[in-house]
Amino acid sequence: GVLHTSVVLLTEMCERSPDMLAHFRKVGLVPQLVRILKNLIMSGYSPEHDVSGISDPFLQVRILRLLRILGRNDDDSSEAMNDILAQVATNTETSKNVGNAILYETVLTIMDIKSESGLRVLAINILGRFLLNNDKNIRYVALTSLLKTVQTDHNAVQRHRSTIVDCLKDLDVSIKRRAMELSFALVNGNNVRGMMKELLYFLDSCEPEFKADCASGIFLAAEKYAPSKRWHIDTIMRVLTTAGSYVRDDAVPNLIQLITNSVEMHAYTVQRLYKAILGDYSQQPLVQVASWCIGEYGDLLVSGQCEEEEPIQVTEDEVLDILESVLISNMSASVTRGYALTAIMKLSTRFTCTVNRIKKVVSIYGSSIDVELQQRAVEYNALFKKYDHMRPALLERMPVMEKITTNGPTEIVQTNGETEPAVLETKPPPSGLQPASQANDLLDLLGGSDITPVIPTAPTSKPASAGGELLDLLGDLNLTGSPVSAPAPQIAQPPFLLDGLSSQPLFNDIAAGIPSITAYNKNGLKIDFTFERSNTNPSVTVITIQASNSTELDMTDFVFQAAVPKTFQLQLLSPSSSVIPAFNSGTITQVIKVLNPQKQQLRMRIKLTYNHKGSAMQDLAEVNNFPPQSWQ
Amino acid sequence: MQFMLLFSRQGKLRLQKWYVPLSDKEKKKITRELVQTVLTRKPKMCSFLEWRDLKIVYKRLYASLYFCCAIEDQDNELITLEIIHRYVELLDKYFGSVCELDIIFNFEKAYFILDEFLLGGEVQETSKKNVLKAIEQADLLQE
Numbered sequence: 001g002v003l004h005t006s007v008v009l010l011t012e013m014c015e016r017s018p019d020m021l022a023h024f025r026k027v028g029l030v031p032q033l034v035r036i037l038k039n040l041i042m043s044g045y046s047p048e049h050d051v052s053g054i055s056d057p058f059l060q061v062r063i064l065r066l067l068r069i070l071g072r073n074d075d076d077s078s079e080a081m082n083d084i085l086a087q088v089a090t091n092t093e094t095s096k097n098v099g100n101a102i103l104y105e106t107v108l109t110i111m112d113i114k115s116e117s118g119l120r121v122l123a124i125n126i127l128g129r130f131l132l133n134n135d136k137n138i139r140y141v142a143l144t145s146l147l148k149t150v151q152t153d154h155n156a157v158q159r160h161r162s163t164i165v166d167c168l169k170d171l172d173v174s175i176k177r178r179a180m181e182l183s184f185a186l187v188n189g190n191n192v193r194g195m196m197k198e199l200l201y202f203l204d205s206c207e208p209e210f211k212a213d214c215a216s217g218i219f220l221a222a223e224k225y226a227p228s229k230r231w232h233i234d235t236i237m238r239v240l241t242t243a244g245s246y247v248r249d250d251a252v253p254n255l256i257q258l259i260t261n262s263v264e265m266h267a268y269t270v271q272r273l274y275k276a277i278l279g280d281y282s283q284q285p286l287v288q289v290a291s292w293c294i295g296e297y298g299d300l301l302v303s304g305q306c307e308e309e310e311p312i313q314v315t316e317d318e319v320l321d322i323l324e325s326v327l328i329s330n331m332s333a334s335v336t337r338g339y340a341l342t343a344i345m346k347l348s349t350r351f352t353c354t355v356n357r358i359k360k361v362v363s364i365y366g367s368s369i370d371v372e373l374q375q376r377a378v379e380y381n382a383l384f385k386k387y388d389h390m391r392p393a394l395l396e397r398m399p400v401m402e403k404i405t406t407n408g409p410t411e412i413v414q415t416n417g418e419t420e421p422a423v424l425e426t427k428p429p430p431s432g433l434q435p436a437s438q439a440n441d442l443l444d445l446l447g448g449s450d451i452t453p454v455i456p457t458a459p460t461s462k463p464a465s466a467g468g469e470l471l472d473l474l475g476d477l478n479l480t481g482s483p484v485s486a487p488a489p490q491i492a493q494p495p496f497l498l499d500g501l502s503s504q505p506l507f508n509d510i511a512a513g514i515p516s517i518t519a520y521n522k523n524g525l526k527i528d529f530t531f532e533r534s535n536t537n538p539s540v541t542v543i544t545i546q547a548s549n550s551t552e553l554d555m556t557d558f559v560f561q562a563a564v565p566k567t568f569q570l571q572l573l574s575p576s577s578s579v580i581p582a583f584n585s586g587t588i589t590q591v592i593k594v595l596n597p598q599k600q601q602l603r604m605r606i607k608l609t610y611n612h613k614g615s616a617m618q619d620l621a622e623v624n625n626f627p628p629q630s631w632q
Numbered sequence: 633m634q635f636m637l638l639f640s641r642q643g644k645l646r647l648q649k650w651y652v653p654l655s656d657k658e659k660k661k662i663t664r665e666l667v668q669t670v671l672t673r674k675p676k677m678c679s680f681l682e683w684r685d686l687k688i689v690y691k692r693l694y695a696s697l698y699f700c701c702a703i704e705d706q707d708n709e710l711i712t713l714e715i716i717h718r719y720v721e722l723l724d725k726y727f728g729s730v731c732e733l734d735i736i737f738n739f740e741k742a743y744f745i746l747d748e749f750l751l752g753g754e755v756q757e758t759s760k761k762n763v764l765k766a767i768e769q770a771d772l773l774q775e
Contacts, residue, residue, distance in 0.1 A: 004755060004756070004757070005751075005754075005756060008754050008755075057714060058715070058755045058758045059758055061708055061711045062755075065708075097717075100710055101710030104709075104710050104711075105708050105710075105711065108708070136677065137679045137709070138710075139678075140678045141680075172676070172678045174677075174678050174682065
């Protein structure tokens with residue numbers, strides 16, 4: 001008894017104060033504890049302390065816990081404990097709950113301290129055995145601990161994947177929840193198809209409180225590991241149809257973005273979506289995505305060209321029928337109606353014979369009670385009457401939106417020997433950068449499109465943090481003309497589309513007089529930077545470099561590479577040529593687009609490689625003399 | 633451990649021991665909620681559940697009595713089951729094949745035994761013999 005209470009006291013002390021921890025480690029508590037534990041296990045049978053053949057489990061568990069705290073982050077203590085832990089793990093019999101309790105504590109301890117890998121494998125095997133146990137409690141405990149360890153020992157846990165998936169079908173709510181979380185953690189490229197099937201089946205049958213989580217989890221996993229676009233779209237469709245009403249609101253813009261990305265699948269997607277809502281248009285997210293797609297790709301639907309599936313014959317009237325019924329139906333939320341109305345409007349340019357009908361529908365809603373709907377209808381009406389010439393241009397297809405998550409700031413690959421691990425955010429990492437590979441086409445979007453058609457606001461809950469700048473970018477885009485509160489997750493379009501057109505000058509590349517600089521001038525090679533800023537998006541700076549050669553021989557195979565600090569994003573377009581003729585008789589031009597949402601001082605490191613006078617030359621330089629107008 | 637409750641299948645509270653300071657109103661509220669949650673669980677279900685950032689371990693005994701403990705995050709659930717089991721054994725040894733009626737009529741003894749066994753939410757004395765000896769001595773004093 002005394003021993004037990006003293007161990008408890010020690011545990012509390014060590015938990016509260018790290019000094020005590022250090023003190024006890026020094027004092028050599030660990031070997032003492034190890035000895036006590038050994039005695040406990042080896043020594044004879046003490047009837048008063050034991051529980052069904054295991055001597056004093058309470059004390060054992062307590063000691064193990066204290067060992068865990070002592071061993072955390074400390075290599076020496078961990079080593080001392082390794083043996084005893086292994087012994088306990090192998091000798092304790094598991095037929096009774098007591099033994100399992102001790103094993104559980106042992107496993108937790110092994111996971112926490114810096115144990116050797118053999119011991120870890122042992123621990124995971126024990127957990128695996130637990131999983132197969134019939135007793136629910138044990139299984140629950142095993143699932144919980146596996147969840148904790150899946151980060152570190154991924155492979156080992158994979159082995160037990162099938163058991164975990166079986167647990168999904170268990171009746172018990174807690175077990176199901178644990179199993180679901182664990183399954184999401186285990187999904188990877190290899191097993192994604194099988195796991196998805198199981199998870200979709202689970203989605204069908206689980207309780208409502210799980211459905212939202214499960215749906216989001218499935219989306220995330222599908223996004224990361226989708227083996228093919230078609231499979232991805234199929235999975236999404238399945239989720240939408242089974243758990244449609246539980247899907248989170250922000251998933252809709254994500255899906256839409258996904259669909260625009262898979263260009264070749266448009267016909268197939270729109271066909272499937274159309275079929276889906278033909279039957280039942282009560283699930284809001286499904287209807288929203290479907291109406292958006294029908295609006296965009298309605299012409300593909302009607303023309304009946306679909307490679308992946310049997311093309312269905314749909315007439316324009318039928319499409320309009322379905323969209324109208326969505327509008328009229330009582331089940332549709334006001335947002336859904338907004339989507340539907342816009343879709344009908346877009347179809348006015350895509351369809352040829354039903355324009356009058358569309359006009360009629362739009363004018364009906366000009367007097368609708370819902371303000372949002374009314375506003376849209378009135379504007380679209382005006383579009384028909386006064387700006388009919390602009391209608392096609394306005395409602396043309398949306399450009400492809402790049403995925404926001406995976407393209408972080410263009411990370412630099414450390415190719416040459418120069419180290420200097422770029423830890424600080426503002427320090428530009430050294431060495432070259434593959435030009436324009438990560439292709440932030442979003443910048444192209446800015447540069448290319450004159451008119452901003454319907455753009456959903458960026459999904460606000462995308463997990464990757466690195467995409468933060470791009471989110472700002474999209475928010476900026478929407479702000480052309482009028483302040484729309486950026487994070488509104490559901491608004492699919494700025495209501496002031498027409499205002500945006502008339503009041504704002506179209507995308508203006510020329511900014512007044514930013515002085516150009518000479519970035520580099522050495523060995524006869526001179527590189528000048530000229531700057532342009534756009535009015536519509538102040539975070540983008542377009543730099544045109546001109547490289548000229550004042551020596552007597554040409555420079556060939558000229559490659560220009562640039563790197564910027566992490567807070568910027570860079571896009572390098574292709575150069576005009578790779579030969580700089582001698583005597584300044586010609587130049588190479590290349591365009592660089594720099595995205596600088598945080599308006600930090602622009603700095604750049606450039607690497608030049610070229611052949612000159614028969615030898616390969618290479619140089620690194622830093623450009624710091626950017627004029628303030630180029631980045632402020 | 634934060635608290636321990638004993639209640640019958642009809643929801644009547646037989647024993648309660650709180651190791652955290654809470655107002656009376658809160659205790660009643662927690663008790664009510666917990667009793668409801670546990671009673672709705674089917675017999676085949678797992679003995680652990682999560683409730684309000686605590687872990688609840690419960691055991692169903694004698695077909696009509698529920699032993700319920702609330703533990704913190706770091707505590708070992710399986711060992712808590714053992715604690716419950718040990719407590720029942722102590723009661724058994726003392727009363728001689730205990731049943732619910734014994735606890736109802738001699739609840740103060742039940743509390744004494746619990747106090748000898750657990751202190752401040754942690755196990756105080758792991759040896760059954762010692763606990764029972766202490767109780768016997770106390771009984772002698774009473775007489």
